[in-house]
Amino acid sequence: MTLSLQLEELKPASSEASAIRSTMEKFKIQTEKLNAWFANNHVLKDLSINVKENEVTAIIGPSGCGKSTFIRCLNRMHELVPGARSSGAVLLDNTNVYARGTDPVTVRRKVGMVFQKPNPFPTMSVYDNVAAGLKLNGVRDHQKLDRAVKRSLELAFLWDEVKTDLDKSGVSLSGGQQQRLCIARALAVEPEVILMDEPCSALDPIATAKIEELIASLKSQYTVVIVTHNMQQAARVSDSTAFLYLGKLIEYGGTTQLFENPKEELTERYLTGKFG
Amino acid sequence: MAVSEEARPKQGKTPARARLASLRFPRRFSCDDVFEASSIIFAGVIVLIIVVTSVFLVRGSVPVLESFGTGFFTGKNWIAAAGSESYSALPFVLGTLVTSAIAVAVGVPLSMGIAIFLAEMAPWSVRNPLSRVIELLAAVPSIVYGLWGLFVFRLWIRDYLETPISNYVGSFPVFQGTPLGLDFLTAGLILAIMIIPTVSSISNDVMMAVPASQREAAYSIGATRWEVVRTGVLGYARSGIFGATILGLGRAVGETMAVTMIIGNIPALPASFFQHGATMASVIANEFSEADPGSLHLSALIGIGLTLFLFALEINVFAQLMVWRVLKVRGGSVE
DSSP states (O other), rough: OSSSSSHHHHHHHHHHHHHHHHSSSEEEEEEEEEEEETTTTEEEEEOEEEEEETOOOEOSTTTSHHHHHHHHHHOOGGGGGGEEEEEEEEETTTTTTTSTTTOOHHOOOOOOOOEOOOOOOOOSBBBHHHHHHHHHOOOOOHHHHHHHHHHHHHHOOOOHTTTTTTTTGGGOOOHHHHHHHHHHHHHHHHHSSSEEETTTTTTTTHHHHHHHHHHHHHHEEEEEEEOOOOOHHHHOOOSSSEEEEEEEEEEEHHHHHHSHHHHHHHHHHHHSSSOO | OOHHHHHHHHHHHHHHHHHHHHHHOOOSSSSHHHHHHHHHHHHHHHHHHHHHHHHHHHHHHHHHHHHHHHHHOOOOBOOOOOSSOOOSSSHHHHHHHHHHHHHHHHHEEEEEEEIIIIIIIHHHHHHHHHHHHHHHHHHSHHHHHHHHHHIHHHIIIIIIHHHHHHHHOOOOOGGGGOOOOOOOOHHHHHHHHHHHHHHHHHHHHHHTTSOHHHHHHHHHHOHHHHIIIIIIHHHEEEEHHHHHHHHHHHHHHHHOHHHHHHSSSOOOOOOOTTTTTHHHHHHHHHHGGSTTTTTTHHHHHHHHHHHHHHHHHHHHHHHHHHHHHHHHHHHTTOO
């Protein structure tokens, strides 16, 4: 596989990155010339984006522009699809997650993910769903698990609704609750970054509002990257926004600036609904 | 203009409709009626076969049940010699349970390994041919397994498995006796091989039916490949896998020819793996030609047939319910 970059290429990139870091705000994730393919279909083209720590970064763009592929490259989920590959570097705290010898499993423990459709484990209880990741990490101590489950459910704004039903099946909850359960499951392993792939697209407006509120509260402790179809949502929840079109980064900047005063004509046309 | 344009296609349609109507109404029977009636008859035949079989089995076993009562299920002896006749299904019921248990204990883990490899690990170029080969194994007639079992497999088991066990732990009651290879253990192991195609291909289907979102969920919380299978796939598919196991059990319970050739055919209560024995299916196959028409012996064999019939029926109904549950979940609400 051509996933990992040559080590020689890596070193200058990292030192350059640390130079940037010392002079500017801290970047949690930096992609450098990130390219991705599905078989022969070139879906991401030379994407270089710096994601700031403790911010919500939204990725917007029309269907098929590579939004989902982009965030799936950040925690190495992309390569799980048969025939998928990528090139370039993704630096998490200045370390390339695609460097040779990096275990994707450890990357995914640091970079959690929430998917479009809520996907709790149907044969597990609410409690076990949240504890699943910790159990994979070998945590067996019941008190520790109890505390982590409570903390994660509280962070996901779900504790009050399920604290008496922790033994119920995860799929007995409503759609919005299931999605918050999935967020709690991702939070339980104490990741540093949370990726969200259109987390509200299967939910009603009230459930969506709850998740948006939740996202805003998460950024004090986590770095959030959210893909969304919904431009209003991007405007509401994010600090920075990246606009992708046909696999290329068209514009990237502060959300207010990008929405109110886009530099690129293409961005403006997309935001005003002329295409997309 | 607009009106006439609308009207024209209608006019164009009317004659065709009229023609269709004239075809349909004057005839008393349409092809549909014939089709429907014949379908009902064919479907009815299935039900009829089950009913007729049950009636035959119940009627045939009346004499032996009248003679021995519940003793037919609790007695220890099966003696067909005239004068000292004594019939009990117990040795064969236990024989079937022992061989089937060995088959499931050995065959199911192997099948799981195969199914996990096919569904989760194997690249496409391997998955397809390999799953075809496994399905081919199911098509091998059981008499062929019996021949191979008798002339090849039995010797392997005797020399490389039973003899060492006998040398080291031969004093354990369950391993007592001279290992000849014609015993419960060999019969159970050949059954294990015979249920692998069923169990592994159904388990494979069930695992493939697990939505990708489940695997992604496991990957996203930092699961390794094996942990993904354990957390994301096996949990979701577990009742289907259980159903596959039960279907395999059903096959093991009913399997006749290969077992009859290998098990030794002695109607004794099982005490050791290295002991000649018999199962419900094997005793029927083995003794049917010797039993005189109308004799108590024949009735006893039919009584065993009835027991086996009920066993297999229950197991299969149960298994189908379990498999359906998973496939229904897939089409339904869980995802």
